[in-house]
Amino acid sequence: MILPPSTLGMLGGGQLARFFVIAAHEMGYKVVVLDPDEKSPAGLLADKHLCADFDDYEALNEIAFTCSAVTTEFENVPTSTLESLSKRVTVQPSASAVAICQHRVMEKNFLNDHNFPHVPYAVINSEKDIPATDSRLYPGILKIARFGYDGKGQVRVATADEALTAFKTFSLRQCILERRLSLDYEVSVVLARDSVGNIAAFPTVENAHRDGILDFSIVPARCSLDIHEQTQKLARSVAEKLGFVGTLGVEFFVSDGILYVNEMAPRPHNSGHFTIDACVTNQFEQQVRALCGLPLGNPRLHSKAVMVNLLGDVWDYGKEPEWRVLFSQTGLKLHLYGKHEARLGRKMGHFTVVGHDAEGLLKTAMNIRLEIGIAKTKSSEINNGAVLLELTNAN
Numbered sequence: 605m606i607l608p609p610s611t612l613g614m615l616g617g618g619q620l621a622r623f624f625v626i627a628a629h630e631m632g633y634k635v636v637v638l639d640p641d642e643k644s645p646a647g648l649l650a651d652k653h654l655c656a657d658f659d660d661y662e663a664l665n666e667i668a669f670t671c672s673a674v675t676t677e678f679e680n681v682p683t684s685t686l687e688s689l690s691k692r693v694t695v696q697p698s699a700s701a702v703a704i705c706q707h708r709v710m711e712k713n714f715l716n717d718h719n720f721p722h723v724p725y726a727v728i729n730s731e732k733d734i735p736a737t738d739s740r741l742y743p744g745i746l747k748i749a750r751f752g753y754d755g756k757g758q759v760r761v762a763t764a765d766e767a768l769t770a771f772k773t774f775s776l777r778q779c780i781l782e783r784r785l786s787l788d789y790e791v792s793v794v795l796a797r798d799s800v801g802n803i804a805a806f807p808t809v810e811n812a813h814r815d816g817i818l819d820f821s822i823v824p825a826r827c828s829l830d831i832h833e834q835t836q837k838l839a840r841s842v843a844e845k846l847g848f849v850g851t852l853g854v855e856f857f858v859s860d861g862i863l864y865v866n867e868m869a870p871r872p873h874n875s876g877h878f879t880i881d882a883c884v885t886n887q888f889e890q891q892v893r894a895l896c897g898l899p900l901g902n903p904r905l906h907s908k909a910v911m912v913n914l915l916g917d918v919w920d921y922g923k924e925p926e927w928r929v930l931f932s933q934t935g936l937k938l939h940l941y942g943k944h945e946a947r948l949g950r951k952m953g954h955f956t957v958v959g960h961d962a963e964g965l966l967k968t969a970m971n972i973r974l975e976i977g978i979a980k981t982k983s984s985e986i987n988n989g990a991v992l993l994e995l996t997n998a999n
């Protein structure tokens with residue numbers, strides 16, 4: 605076991621790393637953050653911020669020298685960095701698990717090879733692969749294999765011709781073409797797995813997206829017991845097959861009542877932010893525990909919760925939102941990430957309302973969401989019929 609006051613290394617300095625730093629500090633650890641952004645949210649709180657690239661030799665050398673264990677907050681960390689560090693210091697999750705989650709082709713092939721239910725797809729390596737694609741993949745979505753996030757790097761395509769045009773806009777970089785499902789709703793499971801294979805999973809979360817970005821999450825998800833059980837089982841099995849150690853997020857689609865694994869995130873997940881205020885142990889403490897070889901904490905949900913993301917869009921021309929409205933709600937927890945500039949679509953913070961009356965929580969969350977200027981949700985933008993119904997009631 606790695607015990608306090610040891611120093612832990614974090615690759616990446618965004619909000620997920622910031623919450624890791626907070627959890628680690630509360631437990632008595634020190635944290636070194638590596639991130640090239642001098643104003644990174646986690647770098648500002650860390651004991652030491654190494655402001656350098658993820659393959660910077662000197663910075664990695666310092667991490668290997670000062671840290672007892674190293675983890676990451678984002679899937680696009682170079683696997684060569686994880687590999688080289690792992691020769692000198694404990695690194696979790698492993699380079700091989702991260703490699704699968706950071707590459708859509710490897711990820712889909714992994715799901716396919718292990719018989720996990722997944723959306724039908726084709727790998728597009730070159731222009732000539734497109735005319736050969738199965739017509740059942742249309743209407744589809746073309747997604748670049750690497751570096752896509754929050755709906756970026758993906759285009760909806762109705763025909764092979766459109767897929768070809770979209771492939772060119774991605775400069776012919778490797779892609780997957782996947783069938784576009786008509787979604788009943790989306791859910792996710794965040795869990796932690798330790799190095800001896802114990803798993804502590806949080807309850808299944810219901811997620812509403814807007815323009816490809818998570819808008820809000822409801823927990824427990826309003827789905828059948830069967831979907832709850834299947835998602836929990838599948839998420840555990842994905843973690844085991846990846847040999848994953850740390851906190852993992854698994855995203856699912858439900859379409860025509862059928863469950864599909866969408867993708868995995870080899871790190872804490874935005875849809876797991878409710879765990880900070882609604883669970884005995886949150887997803888970031890679990891990340892610290894798994895990394896340090898401590899027993900995993902109790903993941904029990906002690907309150908129901910609705911989590912709402914605050915994107916830069918809410919900062920009207922840089923003007924701060926009406927925080928008073930949020931603080932006047934006693935069951936609401938506001939989390940701001942300390943980002944210096946509010947850009948459209950940028951995750952600036954979130955709030956969670958916790959309590960026991962699920963319907964009341966959703967109404968409160970949606971009303972506040974509207975009150976601080978998160979534009980009214982339009983049916984075309986959101987993938988969740990049930991939520992829409994509730995939204996209409998909330999107005």
Ligand code: ADP
Nearest residue numbers: 723752753754755756782783784785813816987
């Ligand atoms: P990322 O989260 O890395 O940007 P995702 O593949 O999870 O990429 O896509 C983002 C969102 O776009 C999903 O949560 C979902 O709302 C929508 N989406 C993605 N793929 C499909 C699909 N095959 N069918 C329907 N909706 C999809």
Ligand code: MG
Nearest residue numbers: 754855866867
């Ligand atoms: Mg996703």
